[in-house]
Amino acid sequence: MAISTSATHAPPASQQGGAADPRRVAMASAVGATIEWYDFFLYGTAAGLVFDKLYFNGLDGPAAQFAAFGTFAVGFLARPVGGVVFGHFGDRIGRKTMLIWTLMIMGVGTAVIGLLPTYDQIGVWAPVLLVVLRVLQGIGVGGEYGGAVLLAVEFAPARRRGFFGSFAHIGVPGGLFLASGAFAIASQLPDEAFLAWGWRACFLLSIVLLAIGAWIRLSVMETPSFQRVQEDKQVSAMPVTELFARQGRTLFLGMGTRFIEGFTFNLFSVYLLAYAVDEVGVSKSTALNCIMVGALLGVALVLVSGRLSDRVGRRPVFASGAAFALVFAFPAAWMIQTGSTLGVLCTFVGGLGVIYGWVYGPLAAFWSELFDTRYRYSALSTLYQVSGVLASGMTPLIAAWLVTKGDGTLWLVATYNVVVAAISLVCARFLPETRGRDLTEDLAPVAQPAPARVEEPVGV
Numbered sequence: 001m002a003i004s005t006s007a008t009h010a011p012p013a014s015q016q017g018g019a020a021d022p023r024r025v026a027m028a029s030a031v032g033a034t035i036e037w038y039d040f041f042l043y044g045t046a047a048g049l050v051f052d053k054l055y056f057n058g059l060d061g062p063a064a065q066f067a068a069f070g071t072f073a074v075g076f077l078a079r080p081v082g083g084v085v086f087g088h089f090g091d092r093i094g095r096k097t098m099l100i101w102t103l104m105i106m107g108v109g110t111a112v113i114g115l116l117p118t119y120d121q122i123g124v125w126a127p128v129l130l131v132v133l134r135v136l137q138g139i140g141v142g143g144e145y146g147g148a149v150l151l152a153v154e155f156a157p158a159r160r161r162g163f164f165g166s167f168a169h170i171g172v173p174g175g176l177f178l179a180s181g182a183f184a185i186a187s188q189l190p191d192e193a194f195l196a197w198g199w200r201a202c203f204l205l206s207i208v209l210l211a212i213g214a215w216i217r218l219s220v221m222e223t224p225s226f227q228r229v230q231e232d233k234q235v236s237a238m239p240v241t242e243l244f245a246r247q248g249r250t251l252f253l254g255m256g257t258r259f260i261e262g263f264t265f266n267l268f269s270v271y272l273l274a275y276a277v278d279e280v281g282v283s284k285s286t287a288l289n290c291i292m293v294g295a296l297l298g299v300a301l302v303l304v305s306g307r308l309s310d311r312v313g314r315r316p317v318f319a320s321g322a323a324f325a326l327v328f329a330f331p332a333a334w335m336i337q338t339g340s341t342l343g344v345l346c347t348f349v350g351g352l353g354v355i356y357g358w359v360y361g362p363l364a365a366f367w368s369e370l371f372d373t374r375y376r377y378s379a380l381s382t383l384y385q386v387s388g389v390l391a392s393g394m395t396p397l398i399a400a401w402l403v404t405k406g407d408g409t410l411w412l413v414a415t416y417n418v419v420v421a422a423i424s425l426v427c428a429r430f431l432p433e434t435r436g437r438d439l440t441e442d443l444a445p446v447a448q449p450a451p452a453r454v455e456e457p458v459g460v
Contacts, residue, residue, distance in 0.1 A: 033171025076393020086143025166306025301357025
């Protein structure tokens with residue numbers, strides 16, 4: 001597949017300046033995504049520290065933790081639904097409208113979790129309602145990702161697309177930083193107060209963030225790339241069907257590159273948080289503070305690696321991060337098992353800061369540049385959310401199971417880490433370099449049938 005190095009067409013005059021400025025759009029994408037991921041990651045933190053005690057306390061020991069992580073995974077199972085639905089309408093109606101809807105679903109669902117009665121108060125209905133609200137969270141964030149990325153990428157100039165696109169990816173480590181920070185503050189309360197109302201305040205804060213995010217996203221215009229598709233009357237009738245028909249192989253390889261990103265984030269931010277607190281004896285505040293440091297570094301390195309990908313290419317930057325993830329797997333397992341504050345800090349800084357930040361930065365532009373505008377929202381949503389079921393949502397459950405098989409150690413988890421990193425490296429090897437690609441280029445033109453052969457009459 002040939003890759004053009006020409007720059008994208010300039011935005012229409014109506015789009016220039018004001019709300020169409022790439023820097024302002026990138027910042028709007030970063031803030032909106034951070035708010036939505038804050039909502040989503042609150043659940044992951046609470047699953048490791050709270051929900052097994054309040055909503056699954058009818059179960060004993062490891063069973064309660066498995067159940068809490070199981071509901072965490074449910075959110076990832078719901079994400080492909082949101083990805084398909086909002087991806088379809090994002091390619092049919094526009095990016096901006098879908099982003100407003102996803103923000104509303106996430107904000108309301110998260111706030112209601114903060115008001116939900118416990119198992120001791122309403123019995124089995126408590127975990128049932130918790131699962132329903134987690135499904136709403138999954139649907140909301142499932143539709144949010146593709147729109148947030150395209151908002152930044154499709155406004156960006158071609159030579160800085162990696163940098164501006166990486167602003168949308170700030171939302172993941174940024175949301176984790178805010179969620180961990182909120183829980184770190186709440187965890188200073190006595191355990192009784194923390195379990196009674198402290199954790200709930202973190203979820204109810206979503207109401208304020210919802211209002212801020214809605215105001216920001218309403219101020220941003222539709223992207224020039226999608227407007228051009230509308231003006232040319234090239235809007236796809238069935239974006240997902242067209243995606244699989246024209247670029248199915250690219251989609252599956254892209255899903256493979258997602259594996260190390262999703263695995264790394266959820267291993268370190270969810271499972272190892274619970275492991276450090278429950279198995280090693282690290283205090284909640286210490287573990288959460290270490291995660292905050294790692295997440296803050298991740299925010300910086302997302303931007304650095306995105307900018308570097310504009311200079312040397314998307315694949316080299318991504319591959320170097322995935323290779324480090326492979327090398328870091330066993331040292332990380334050893335360090336966190338020591339239980340020392342320094343070891344725990346190095347583990348979370350290495351995983352959430354260095355590896356995750358470096359791998360995630362170039363992927364916004366890389367994935368966007370792989371697909372045609374007509375179905376790009378559906379492509380990014382499908383790639384990110386479908387692969388995320390295994391790469392992200394199942395990671396805490398798989399890690400918990402491997403630890404039980406490994407007599408309480410993390411060595412089998414580290415082995416799994418190596419396998420995941422190798423899969424992503426191989427998939428990246430078979431994808432093209434996309435730096436500088438013209439986003440208006442038709443990547444996979446539909447083959448035209450050959451003209452019918454006309455036989456000359458014999459004897460004429």
